[in-house]
Amino acid sequence: MPRYKSADRERLVAEARRRLLDAALGEFAAQGYAGANINHISLAAGFAQGTVYNYYPSKRALFAAVIGDIAARQGELVLQGAASAPTPAMRLERFLAAGLAFAQGFPAAARLVAATLYGADAEARALAQHAYEPLASYVTKEIVLAGQQEGTFRTVDAELAGAAIMALYLCGCTAHGAPLRANPRAAAALILEGLRRGT
Amino acid sequence: MPRYKSADRERLVAEARRRLLDAALGEFAAQGYAGANINHISLAAGFAQGTVYNYYPSKRALFAAVIGDIAARQGELVLQGAASAPTPAMRLERFLAAGLAFAQGFPAAARLVAATLYGADAEARALAQHAYEPLASYVTKEIVLAGQQEGTFRTVDAELAGAAIMALYLCGCTAHGAPLRANPRAAAALILEGLRRGT
Amino acid sequence: MPRYKSADRERLVAEARRRLLDAALGEFAAQGYAGANINHISLAAGFAQGTVYNYYPSKRALFAAVIGDIAARQGELVLQGAASAPTPAMRLERFLAAGLAFAQGFPAAARLVAATLYGADAEARALAQHAYEPLASYVTKEIVLAGQQEGTFRTVDAELAGAAIMALYLCGCTAHGAPLRANPRAAAALILEGLRRGT
Amino acid sequence: MPRYKSADRERLVAEARRRLLDAALGEFAAQGYAGANINHISLAAGFAQGTVYNYYPSKRALFAAVIGDIAARQGELVLQGAASAPTPAMRLERFLAAGLAFAQGFPAAARLVAATLYGADAEARALAQHAYEPLASYVTKEIVLAGQQEGTFRTVDAELAGAAIMALYLCGCTAHGAPLRANPRAAAALILEGLRRGT
DNA sequence: CATGAATGAGAGTTCATTCAT
DNA sequence: CATGAATGAACTCTCATTCAT
Numbered sequence: 001m002p003r004y005k006s007a008d009r010e011r012l013v014a015e016a017r018r019r020l021l022d023a024a025l026g027e028f029a030a031q032g033y034a035g036a037n038i039n040h041i042s043l044a045a046g047f048a049q050g051t052v053y054n055y056y057p058s059k060r061a062l063f064a065a066v067i068g069d070i071a072a073r074q075g076e077l078v079l080q081g082a083a084s085a086p087t088p089a090m091r092l093e094r095f096l097a098a099g100l101a102f103a104q105g106f107p108a109a110a111r112l113v114a115a116t117l118y119g120a121d122a123e124a125r126a127l128a129q130h131a132y133e134p135l136a137s138y139v140t141k142e143i144v145l146a147g148q149q150e151g152t153f154r155t156v157d158a159e160l161a162g163a164a165i166m167a168l169y170l171c172g173c174t175a176h177g178a179p180l181r182a183n184p185r186a187a188a189a190l191i192l193e194g195l196r197r198g199t
Numbered sequence: 200m201p202r203y204k205s206a207d208r209e210r211l212v213a214e215a216r217r218r219l220l221d222a223a224l225g226e227f228a229a230q231g232y233a234g235a236n237i238n239h240i241s242l243a244a245g246f247a248q249g250t251v252y253n254y255y256p257s258k259r260a261l262f263a264a265v266i267g268d269i270a271a272r273q274g275e276l277v278l279q280g281a282a283s284a285p286t287p288a289m290r291l292e293r294f295l296a297a298g299l300a301f302a303q304g305f306p307a308a309a310r311l312v313a314a315t316l317y318g319a320d321a322e323a324r325a326l327a328q329h330a331y332e333p334l335a336s337y338v339t340k341e342i343v344l345a346g347q348q349e350g351t352f353r354t355v356d357a358e359l360a361g362a363a364i365m366a367l368y369l370c371g372c373t374a375h376g377a378p379l380r381a382n383p384r385a386a387a388a389l390i391l392e393g394l395r396r397g398t
Numbered sequence: 399m400p401r402y403k404s405a406d407r408e409r410l411v412a413e414a415r416r417r418l419l420d421a422a423l424g425e426f427a428a429q430g431y432a433g434a435n436i437n438h439i440s441l442a443a444g445f446a447q448g449t450v451y452n453y454y455p456s457k458r459a460l461f462a463a464v465i466g467d468i469a470a471r472q473g474e475l476v477l478q479g480a481a482s483a484p485t486p487a488m489r490l491e492r493f494l495a496a497g498l499a500f501a502q503g504f505p506a507a508a509r510l511v512a513a514t515l516y517g518a519d520a521e522a523r524a525l526a527q528h529a530y531e532p533l534a535s536y537v538t539k540e541i542v543l544a545g546q547q548e549g550t551f552r553t554v555d556a557e558l559a560g561a562a563i564m565a566l567y568l569c570g571c572t573a574h575g576a577p578l579r580a581n582p583r584a585a586a587a588l589i590l591e592g593l594r595r596g597t
Numbered sequence: 598m599p600r601y602k603s604a605d606r607e608r609l610v611a612e613a614r615r616r617l618l619d620a621a622l623g624e625f626a627a628q629g630y631a632g633a634n635i636n637h638i639s640l641a642a643g644f645a646q647g648t649v650y651n652y653y654p655s656k657r658a659l660f661a662a663v664i665g666d667i668a669a670r671q672g673e674l675v676l677q678g679a680a681s682a683p684t685p686a687m688r689l690e691r692f693l694a695a696g697l698a699f700a701q702g703f704p705a706a707a708r709l710v711a712a713t714l715y716g717a718d719a720e721a722r723a724l725a726q727h728a729y730e731p732l733a734s735y736v737t738k739e740i741v742l743a744g745q746q747e748g749t750f751r752t753v754d755a756e757l758a759g760a761a762i763m764a765l766y767l768c769g770c771t772a773h774g775a776p777l778r779a780n781p782r783a784a785a786a787l788i789l790e791g792l793r794r795g796t
Numbered sequence: 797c798a799t800g801a802a803t804g805a806g807a808g809t810t811c812a813t814t815c816a817t
Numbered sequence: 818c819a820t821g822a823a824t825g826a827a828c829t830c831t832c833a834t835t836c837a838t
Binding site: 437449 | 797798799800801
């Protein structure tokens with residue numbers, strides 16, 4: 001009978017989970033979900049093999065927790081950054097800047113999210129899509145649609161524009177993405193003004 | 200064993216490889232590299248399990264061959280489509296249209312490429328990057344830079360613009376990509392004109 | 399630490415053991431020895447996981463205690479029931495009635511004993527055989543042999559008859575045993591009179 | 598493409614299965630289902646660990662095959678022995694003699710069946726009950742009921758008598774069963790005539 | 797004496813790879 | 818060159834047991 005579940009206990013549990021999430025993020029980002037070794041994660045977190053299972057009931061559950069954790073942290077940061085801007089154009093710029101800063105600060109997390117969203121594992125993909133739904137819908141509604149209603153954005157298909165922005169945003173951390181990361185302001189300008197020289 | 204292989208022999212070998220590549224593409228796209236089962240591939244290709252090893256020395260080598268094959272077929276199609284267009288803007292449009300048509304015609308291939316380029320497996324990523332280098336540099340040189348030299352494109356960072364176009368292009372087949380695929384002409388317009396309404 | 403334990407202390411310990419034995423009986427009966435989870439037992443007894451080890455040094459020891467406990471309770475009940483009967487035939491009837499009543503009242507216990515006595519685990523089997531020796535020898539001596547000496551029973555091999563009765567008795571709770579349980583009087587008659595119609 | 602699945606191949610497969618079934622019988626009988634180690638079985642059969650899975654898809658399936666194999670062999674032997682006898686009484690005697698001879702010849706098989714039928718594992722029990730249904734219904738119909746219709750057997754509850762005979766039969770290989778096995782004729786007489794001396 | 801997080805050996809199962817036929 | 822049985826390392830997950838608190 002747990003006598004009162006001291007705050008101490010809870011803090012220890014939270015810290016153990018933190019260590020596991022961090023170790024898991026590293027492993028999943030480096031090896032992919034299928035390639036990750038759950039015992040390595042446990043050992044990397046400073047536990048014995050099998051101790052993960054005292055905190056998460058399965059590899060999948062641990063993975064879900066990792067993705068959820070990333071999405072929450074990134075969402076908070078990014079939406080906070082963008083929300084305070086008065087115009088849709090500025091929100092776009094801040095959105096990209098905050099997101100790409102996150103990718104720069106936590107490259108493993110960014111890589112893992114992209115790998116999951118564009119990977120073959122349907123279950124994992126659904127999970128990540130669900131976790132990133134708030135960000136995606138923020139872009140579509142508060143940036144693209146808002147700019148169109150305000151009259152400063154062209155009336156292109158909002159979904160199309162949203163998908164394009166999300167693609168840039170999510171790929172800003174991998175492969176061909178280095179220039180995006182290095183220059184979020186220019187990326188925003190590119191989206192706003194397009195490639196063609198104005199008349 | 201005749202040293203001089205009959206052309207017949209070679210054709211049979213080529214056809215066997217074709218069957219294996221097709222089966223492997225399906226399996227890798229559906230399960231990811233780590234999740235793919237090489238014996239299933241062999242069986243799906245109409246061979247016994249283990250027969251892959253008469254044609255490819257390892258799972259990795261088979262995977263590399265699959266990626267190489269996709270890149271070659273896609274490159275041929277896309278560059279062919281784009282090269283005949285006289286202006287950089289038209290080349291961009293045709294490039295996107297041809298690429299997204301490829302993604303529509305061979306969704307498994309498109310998904311596999313994106314998953315590999317944005318996935319966690321560093322070795323596989325390097326492989327795919329190398330295979331897609333021609334496409335990427337075509338975009339940068341023959342579209343972005345050419346348009347700038349011609350005077351019709353803004354002088355934004357060419358690498359940045361190239362990366363953005365490749366991101367759109369590659370993600371046009373997955374996750375948030377559905378609207379892109381459905382509407383390549385609008386996607387090209389978005390890249391050319393940007394979001395902001397002209398003055 | 400007072401050497402002289404207060405009676406209070408001892409009562410508490412006895413009650414804790416009781417709870418553990420009851421919980422263990424349920425788990426062992428439901429899952430078998432190998433399949434039983436000792437932490438589940440501890441929790442089901444209202445303790446934390448691991449607390450069993452304050453009362454029993456190992457899973458095996460706990461198991462032995464469970465079997466011993468059942469044998470003791472069943473033996474007391476059954477022998478009490480049978481001992482007061484004046485003739486061997488009546489003792490047989492009461493023996494079966496009491497035993498099958500026990501099986502009806504404590505089905506988990508009955509099932510566990512049969513599973514142990516007829517199970518694969520040699521160590522457990524030896525343990526249970528030892529615990530049930532008193533019952534077995536009661537049947538052989540006080541029922542079969544006594545009846546033969548009295549002149550009312552045929553002089554069949556006493557051990558054989560004893561084994562047959564014990565088999566019926568122990569299987570009266572499982573598998574094909576339902577009719578036995580339902581009808582102890584008829585079972586006794588069957589043993590006494592046999593199948594063949596008297597001349 | 599298997600060219601013609603030579604009889605050779607099939608013989609080899611059958612022989613491999615035989616080795617595995619034998620090894621599995623030994624392990625399951627000695628350790629119980631839950632306690633058995635499937636890699637030990639594979640090694641004991643002369644294969645590497647994991648090779649069982651080329652022949653049976655799971656531990657449970659292997660177990661089912663073992664039980665099915667025993668039931669088939671025992672059923673053939675026992676029913677053959679009993680069926681040729683003209684009267685129900687003789688069928689009973691032969692049934693017991695054949696069954697107990699089987700138990701003597703294949704003690705591990707007999708022990709495993711009893712352990713399964715009286716064990717805690719519900720799934721395994723159902724399996725074994727199903728496999729032994731033919732024997733059980735033979736006893737009830739062709740022995741007990743037939744004897745009653747013929748007029749030579751008392752009209753006791755047929756199910757009760759059948760269950761009693763099956764219990765004796767199945768327990769003839771364990772625990773208190775040694776005398777039964779040693780003396781099947783006397784066991785049959787006991788069932789037919791009962792314990793009580795005729796008047 | 798109770799707790800329950802931690803341990804780590806060991807379980808069932810998968811599968812890339814080999815090789816005798 | 819095709820076959821497919823065999824291999825055995827490696828995986829995820831379980832759980833009896835320990836011990837600091």
